[in-house]
Amino acid sequence: MTEKSMSLNIREILESVVIAIILALIIRAFLFQFFWIPSRSMEPALLINDRIIVTRFSYWLQEPQRGDVVVFKYPLETKKDYVKRLIGLPGEKIQVIDNKLYINDKLIEEPYLPQGIKTSDFGPIEVPQDRYFMMGDNRNNSSDSRVWGFVLDDLLIGKAQVIYWPVSRMGRVN
Numbered sequence: 040m041t042e043k044s045m046s047l048n049i050r051e052i053l054e055s056v057v058i059a060i061i062l063a064l065i066i067r068a069f070l071f072q073f074f075w076i077p078s079r080s081m082e083p084a085l086l087i088n089d090r091i092i093v094t095r096f097s098y099w100l101q102e103p104q105r106g107d108v109v110v111f112k113y114p115l116e117t118k119k120d121y122v123k124r125l126i127g128l129p130g131e132k133i134q135v136i137d138n139k140l141y142i143n144d145k146l147i148e149e150p151y152l153p154q155g156i157k158t159s160d161f162g163p164i165e166v167p168q169d170r171y172f173m174m175g176d177n178r179n180n181s182s183d184s185r186v187w188g189f190v191l192d193d194l195l196i197g198k199a200q201v202i203y204w205p206v207s208r209m210g211r212v213n
Contacts, residue, residue, distance in 0.1 A: 070095055072197065074110055074120065080175030080182070081122060083153050084108060084213055090204035091122075091212060097198035103128070103171060105142075106151075108199040108212050111173070111190050122199060123183050124151065127172030134162035151176050151213060161185050171195075 076089040085091065085108070093110045103109060103125050113119040127133040127142065134141045138158045140149055158178045166172050170189035175181025184190065199212040 072110075073203075074122065074199075076122065079177050079180045081108070081124070082177040082180075084124075084151055084176050085122065085199070085202070086208065088205070089202050089208060091199045092201045092203055093197040094200050095197040097200075098195060103192075103195065103198075105147075109171075109173065110196040110199060112194040112196065113187075114190055114194060115187050117194065120196065121173075123173035123175050123181070125171055126174045126184070127166040129166050129168045129170060131166050131172075132163050133166060133172050134164075136160055153177060169193075 072093045072095055074091050074093055076085045076087060076091065079087060091110075097103075097107075105125055105128060107125045108122060109125050110120055110122045113121045126140065132141075132143050134144075135158050137160070138156065140147045153176065156178055164172075166189060169192050171192065172184045173190055174183045174185065202208050202210055202212060
C-alpha cells in the first residue's frame with residue numbers, strides 16, 4: 040500500500056467517524072433519547088432498571104395528552120430528569136378522593152394503576168396555563184406534582200414510547 044492510498048484510507052475513516060458523531064448528536068438532540076428508570080414510582084408500567092426510548096419530537100405537532108408517560112426536567116432541579124404520567128392539563132381542576140382521581144369533578148378511570156393502591160386525598164387544585172400536573176403510577180412511592188408542584192411545558196423532554204431493555208420487557212410503554 041502506498042503512502043498516498045494509506046492517507047486516503049485514514050481520511051475516509053476520519054470523515055466517516057465525524058459524520059457518525061454528528062448524526063448521533065442530531066438524533067439525540069432532536070429525535071430520540073434513551074433513559075434508565077431508577078425508581079419504583081412508575082410501577083407496574085416501568086420497573087427499576089428498565090431502559091426506555093423517548094421521542095423528543097412527540098409534542099412538536101400535537102399537545103401532550105392525559106395518560107402520556109412523559110420525561111421532563113425536574114422543576115426543582117432541572118439537571119435531573121423525571122418520568123411520570125401526565126394527569127392534569129392546563130386549566131383543569133385536579134382532586135383525589137377515596138383513591139379515585141377526579142378532573143373537573145368527573146371520575147377518571149386509571150387502568151394503569153397497580154391493584155389495591157391506596158392514595159391520600161389531594162386537592163382540589165387548578166393547573167395553571169403552560170403547566171402540567173404529573174403523578175407516578177405507584178402513587179405511594181412517587182414524588183410528583185402533589186409534592187413539588189406543576190411542570191412548565193418548557194421542561195418537557197418527550198414522550199416515553201418503548202421499553203428496549205431488558206429484552207423480556209421489550210414493548211410499548213402504556
